[in-house]
Amino acid sequence: MRKTSLFIFVVVLAVMVLGTFSIGFARGGKDKDEGPVTLRLLYFQWAPGNALAKTAAGYEAATGGKVKAETELPGFNEWYAKWLSSIQAQEYVWDIIVIDSQWLGMAVDADSAVDLTSLIGNKPFVKQIPPTMKPYYMGDPTDSGKIWSVPLEADAELMIYRKDLFEDPANMKAFKAKYGYDLPSPPDTWASVRDIAEFFYDPANEFYGYINKYGVPYDVITWDFNQVLWSFGGAFWDRETKTAEGYINSPKAVKAMEFYKSLTEFAPPGWPNAAFEETVQSMSQGIVAMAVEWSSFAPSITDPEKSKVHDKVAFAVPPRGPEAHYVSLGGQPMTISAYSPYEKEAADFIEWFYETEQIWTYAENHGHPAYMDVLSSQRFWDILPQNKALYDTLPYVRDIWNIPVYNELLQASQELLNSAVTGAKPVKEALDELAARNQATLDDFYK
Structure with missing residues (x-):
């Protein structure tokens, strides 16, 4: 599988959009910080991004101060460019990166996403992911049967x-x-x-x-x-x-x-x-x-x-x-960065996020979780006028490509x-x- 075109595209887009943006603040490869852990999350500025940030803010209290989660929410174009630049630099910047579902193949081909098959694949919350969405939000672009991402925002x-x-x-x-x-x-x-x-x-x-x-x-x-x-x-x-x-x-x-x-x-x-x-x-x-x-x-x-x-x-x-x-089908899954020194901590955060209280915090702040008990409930339908229609799309959703090219x-x-x-x-x-x-x-x- 070729990666040359991806990296050329990464460099060009990063220069165009970010200008002076640098990966230089990355914290020294995979060395862990001493003391409490800070997980860094990347998404973009819109209602679901704000919902993720608000939900993640509760993680420090949930872990007794041992781990906190900070969410960075740039604009849409900058989000895309920052993610691509981190792939090109192959350095640690974020622990959990929310990507568009179509980018998954690029992430896997660039060896920038952690294989989640053993970390998350058998967790109970996976059974809640709508079956028509699961092949795209957790689908394997390499056809190897592995899991590389977990859905965050369900969209259609x-x-x-x-x-x-x-x-x-x-x-x-x-x-x-x-x-x-x-x-x-x-x-x-x-x-x-x-x-x-x-x-x-x-x-x-x-x-x-x-x-x-x-x-x-x-x-x-x-x-x-x-x-x-x-x-x-x-x-x-x-x-x-x-x-x-x-x-x-x-x-x-x-x-x-x-x-x-x-x-x-x-x-x-x-x-x-x-x-x-x-x-x-x-x-x-x-x-x-x-x-x-x-x-x-x-x-x-x-x-x-x-x-x-x-x-x-x-x-x-x-x-x-x-x-x-x-x-x-639209929507964005979460990936764990292959450059993160906190793979286990990031996986623990994702599992915590999918607990009932947190998944409802996300939904009530105008996120759309790919979680059947939420999507199918009157409580969710009452939050926003479009939520019932989103649920009604489930039998019909489909995606095109999530392959590296x-x-x-x-x-x-x-x-x-x-x-x-x-x-x-x-x-x-x-x-x-x-x-x-x-x-x-x-x-x-x-x-």
Whole structure:
């Protein structure tokens, strides 16, 4: 397995994002400090990160002062760059690192994550991890049967819609007269999403039907498109045969992209660059009827201080397609750094975190634990309006890649899916190029 491209990417990204950031404050390789132990945790600044920090703050008291946990919460881009830089430096900075689920293969390939199979694999809390999420949050990118991570934040895409508009009798009557069927609330098929988007589209009054994350930043269009792709019977690749050719450029994939592209006709201005913030803001400002966004980004949409429609939105499982029903899985697992001198202490912290009191502290501070007794409870559903919908996605969630060449695959996907949806390239041409580039990446890696 090759690591050269990963380290080149690490160095370039670290220079671009961090500038003068240095790993130099790392505490001397694997030498342990004397006295009480301090576990250092890395995540990023958002509601689940704050929930982790608040929960972790109770660990010092729980251990009688023997071990405390400090949580660092940089911005999203800095979080990613810091993690990648620590891999390149191969030095001790953090003990527990929360990573995006897709980065796991990169971490394992770089020998930067501890094998948790014996440390955590048989702990009782593992049985609480939803079975549809477990292969992705604890899945083995090397196919060796080992465990390299434990889920922290469970996340999935949700359909967010203006319930006040959907339940308005005049809209219901007009919609049925135009389309011949009842206005579904929530939208239940991708075909109905297009009809509803068209119905509510009113650019003269600066109101639009639908917004999605169509932009190039990070992974946004890839993960938003893939649930449409799967629901149309397509796929990015076949993991068993390591094949992209004939999958992402198949007739079903072309049909899925042509449909996905058609939704942009009803999007607000600026949609070609839309990412997390643009989608959340479009809904919060009350200028769209529907949006697809991650559950963990949704709290601001129902926050009275941040949203004009905080009491007018509802959440649901994204709709089914003509051939299947799948939902894009997000979320972040915890890894223990291979450079940490405190592997046992870090594993003990994770086990403590999954005890009932702590897992509820995390949930009540707007985290979404991958823990069935929490996700399935009315108590959890009452914390945030989207929590019941997140639970309802469990039968449908699915992920794409967590293999070491994730970055190369993602970069091609982001570029070419955006080219297809914006019309910069014809759909078939863009998907053929994507298939060829990803096949070359897979062939190079698995040869």
